[in-house]
Amino acid sequence: MPGIKVVIGLKNGLCVQRELSEEQSKNLWAKKIGDNIDGTILGLSGYEFSITGGSDDCGFPMRKDVAGPNRRRILAVKGIGLKQKAPGIRVRKTVAGNTIHPKIHQVNLKVLKEGAEKLEPPKKEEAAKPAA
Numbered sequence: 001m002p003g004i005k006v007v008i009g010l011k012n013g014l015c016v017q018r019e020l021s022e023e024q025s026k027n028l029w030a031k032k033i034g035d036n037i038d039g040t041i042l043g044l045s046g047y048e049f050s051i052t053g054g055s056d057d058c059g060f061p062m063r064k065d066v067a068g069p070n071r072r073r074i075l076a077v078k079g080i081g082l083k084q085k086a087p088g089i090r091v092r093k094t095v096a097g098n099t100i101h102p103k104i105h106q107v108n109l110k111v112l113k114e115g116a117e118k119l120e121p122p123k124k125e126e127a128a129k130p131a132a
Contacts, residue, residue, distance in 0.1 A: 004028060005106045006042065008049070011114075014121045018042065028107060033064040033098040039115055046115020053080065054107040056096045062104070069101035 003020035010016065020028075020042065027041040031051060039047025054062045056071070061081040066072050073094050076082045081095045100107060111119075 004100075004104060007106060007108050008119060009052070009108065009110045010119060010121075011111055016119045016121050028100050029102065031100050033062060036112065037109075044115055044117060044119070046113070046117070047111065048113035049109040050112050051100070052108045052110050054096075054100070054104055057103050057105045059105075060094055060096045062096045062098055064098050066095055066097045067099075068097040069099040069103075071096050 003022045003025035006018045006020055008016045008018065024042060028037070031037060033051050033053060035051050037049050037051065039045060039049060042049075053064075056062070060071055063074075063080045065079075066074060071094055073092055075090050076093050076095075077088070077090050078084055081093050082091060085091075096104070
């Protein structure tokens with residue numbers, strides 16, 4: 001079973017993705033949205049992160065206001081997992097709870113404190129132009 005994919009939001013507005021091993025992923029289980037975690041769990045010493053969200057294996061987004069690890073069908077007016085069609089329209093949506101569990105596929109993190117090792121997003125390679 002592959003580990004959790006972590007998307008780290010940097011302070012300059014860019015993001016870095018990391019794939020965690022299964023052992024590292026187990027350290028995140030039972031953590032909730034809004035919790036602060038130490039970077040040594042992810043192999044990044046000196047860093048401190050805050051959990052801001054994520055999604056489960058079927059793509060349902062995690063919501064902070066839905067307690068527990070299970071999926072729930074909520075009646076939402078606005079917020080995560082909802083595109084508002086008109087003001088005041090309520091829609092029944094399926095969302096994942098705010099607790100990380102084995103079926104969570106992606107976790108979003110925000111950097112609170114930077115360590116010595118710099119996290120840099122991969123640079124886009126410029127496509128070679130064919131000679132005319």
